[in-house]
Amino acid sequence: MTQLDILIVDDEINIRKTLSVFMQSRGHRVTAISNSHDALKESALHVFDIAFVDLRLGTENGLDLAHSLLGVCPRIKIVVMTAYASIDTAVEAMKRGAADYIAKPFTPGQIELVTERLAGICDMENRIASLQEDLNRIHPEVYFSSRHSSMQRAIELARQVASSEAVVLLRGPSGTGKTVLARSIHNWSRKASKPFGIISCPSLSRELLESELFGHMKGSFTGAVRDNPGRVSSCEGGTLFLDEIGDLPISIQPKLLRFIQDREYERIGDHKTRKADVRIIAATNMDLEKAVKEGRFREDLFYRLNVIQIDLPPLSGRPDDVELHAKNMLDFFSAQNHKSFSGFTEKALLAMKEYSWPGNIRELRNVIERAVILGKTGQIGEELLPETIISQAPPVRIGDPLALEVIEENHIRSILASVSSLQDAADILGIDQATLWRKRKQYRI
Structure with a gap:
């Protein structure tokens, strides 16, 4: 079963202890609380998957707490517990957003059944979210077959470190597949069922980047019309990929360093310190050592990021991989565009293998997609390739x-x-x- 973060809210200490021991024996992380105030305080600091909430918490109503918990974390699954079970209270619990309802006294088997069902729902929601991201920027997953030794070493190292919690720094020119490799490391890890988020550091201003990363409170700056939990919070238990980390503003770097070291952060406009269990993978095409010497990048942050370094070689030095990827991409885009192509002419293949590919795999992808769209059937010839590729091809020689x-x-x-x-x-x-x-x-x- 997937490891879950579970919140237990019950004013009876024996119930809290019994449930805690049972959940921990199943490998889950448990926080046990006796009242609504502390429950909301904990939910603001951590992202929980499931909350077991007693219907009566002394003088408090557990249904009110269930509603408040859903306001803080919309994806949390609420299980209402009560010794005063009735159809009316069950219906009211569901109306308030509860995912399930269980009567006291309950057996371990009943608790396990409820937990397994809700764990399956959590896992499905995470997978759907991940698939939705894939659909939003659909691409052929062909990058991790290689005939080149340096690329094979990079792939093997990525597979080895995936099972760890170490920070990974991916280095290589633009378009070499760093984002795809980061997602693969996440998918190969124990966090695969949890969220995978991406932040492109150069694409946002300093203020918006900090807000996107750590979140903000409503009214904390002009335009902050509602609370934003931030990507760190939304990736709880999963992986956050920071693309082009070399462009991270110097003012945000100490905050990222603190989060990597202590897993603690604050949202903009809020003094409350929060914690999150999020793995960081970063990528850059920049010479970070040079940036450190020039004072544009913190040395301590560089060493924290550079625990595991994986270098992705440019496509220009891997002509055999050009042919391999081109053929895989041709199959992918042919199916996507409902066309049939048998391959490439020898001259087209030669031109592509001799081309320098400054845009690397991203450029190759665009070239093949363009050729499929413009072509009809049969083979992809040089007439379907951009002039920049044809003009770089060397003359054919006897032999x-x-x-x-x-x-x-x-x-x-x-x-x-x-x-x-x-x-x-x-x-x-x-x-x-x-x-x-x-x-x-x-x-x-």
């Missing part, structure tokens, strides 16, 4: 590992470019004009 028709096509193109008439070209090639016309049609010259 290159190419089909005869590729050499023939390039020879005909070269001759046509060097003469002033088709008859001159035909004479040099040793063929008649009709044959040359057919060859030009065949090769789309």
Whole structure:
């Protein structure tokens, strides 16, 4: 069963102890409270998955507390407990947002059944949220097959560290797949059923970035019309990916350092110290050592982030991977666009393998998607590739590992470019004009 954070609210100490021991024996984290005030205080500091709430808490009404808990944490599952069970109170509990209702005295089997059912719902909600993020920025998951030793080492290291709680720093040029690798590390970890959040540090101003990261209280600054719990809170139990961490403003860096060290933070406009169990994965294409020397990045934060460093090599040094990824992406985008392609022409493949790919895998993805959209059926030829790729392709040489028709096509193109008439070209090639016309049609010259 998934490990859950469980809140128990009951004014009877024996109930609290019994439930706590039972839940802890099942591997869950438990906080046991006797009253509404302390329960709300704890829920402001921690994100709970399930709350077992007694209907009568001395002079207090447990249903009122259930409503308040849902206001603080909308995804919490409330189980109302009572020794005064009736249909009316059960109906009222459900109206107030309770997920289940259980009568006292209850058996361990009943508690386990309720917990397993709600754990399944929590797990399903987390998976749906993760799938929704994937749909919002759909991409072919092809990046983690590689024929290149440096990329294979990076993938293997990522798999090894996934099961730990260590901070991971992903380094490499833009477009090498750092975001996809961060998500994979999360999915390979024990936190896979918990949320995965992303913050792009360069995309927000200093004020908005701090608010997005740690949250803010209503009225704490102009435009703060409602409370914002922040990504740290919403990723409780899961992973937060900080993309382009080198662009994190210097004023926010001490707050992030404190959170990494102590798991503590405050929302903007609120002095209450909160805690969160969130793993940090960061990425950068910047020379952080240089940024530290220039005073743009804190040295202590750099060392905290750089516990495990994974370097992703650029695509330009991995020509075999270009072909591998291009073919996988072609299958992906062909299916997405309801088209059928058998592959690439040899000349198109050669051009792609010789291209420098300054945008790395992201650029390759865009090129293949464009080719599929513009193409019809059959093979993807060079005519469907951007001019920037074709212009960088080296001339074909005798002895290159190419089909005869590729050499023939390039020879005909070269001759046509060097003469002033088709008859001159035909004479040099040793063929008649009709044959040359057919060859030009065949090769789309």
